[in-house]
Amino acid sequence: MVVPHQATGARLARHRLADELGGLVSPVLLADLVAVLAELVGNAIRHADPLPGGVVRVAWRLRPVSGGQVVQLRVTDGGATVGPRLRAASPDAVDGRGLHIVAGLASRWGVDRDGLGQCVWAEFDPACADRPDLLVAG
Template sequence: MEVPHHATGTRLARHRLADELAEAVPAALLADLVAVLAELVGNAVRHADPLPGGVVRVAWRLRPTPVGPSVSIRVTDGGAVARPLMRVASADAIDGRGLHIVSGLSSRWGVDRDGLGQSVWAEFDPVTASPTALVAAG
């Protein structure tokens, strides 16, 4: 889906993901997916250029496995001068923790860049899902 390169894009993406996956994944995993998606879209809006048309592209894929669902999320924007990196945030900083949240909740994450922009992705494996997801599932 495409959402506006604006704060409302984050809300639209969160709601759509929650609506589409609510019956397909455990509630705790859904909460982690929504949190990570919000961070990735929010980062795209704050730190990157939009794609043509003033949008950010958001995608997710659900893959059933014998031990539970595997989910991947991808947010594509027009790119930025600096590659997305985890920052060290002081205790009183008001930002700088987003990719730490992404790293903590997902199994892995990364950045793909091409001549048109960049995609930041996160994957959630059923066995290595966040501790909250494992507690709820177990």
């Protein structure tokens, strides 16, 4: 889906994700997916340029694997001068913890770059989950 490169974009993406995956994944996993997607879209809006047309592209997919399904979230924006990275945030800092949240909830995450911008992705893999409540229904 394509959302505007503004705060309403994160809300639209969260609601659509919850509507589409609500019956397919556990409630705990859905909460984690919504939190991570909100963080990734929020970061794209705050720190990166939009794609042409003033938008951010948001996608998710479920991929069957042994033991369940992997859920992958992808947020593509126009890129920034400094790429996404984990930052050290002091206890008093008001920001700087977003990708730590992503790293803590997702099995893995990363950044892909191409000529149009960058895509930050996060995967939730039941093979990597140490909490059975995060397993995706098969």
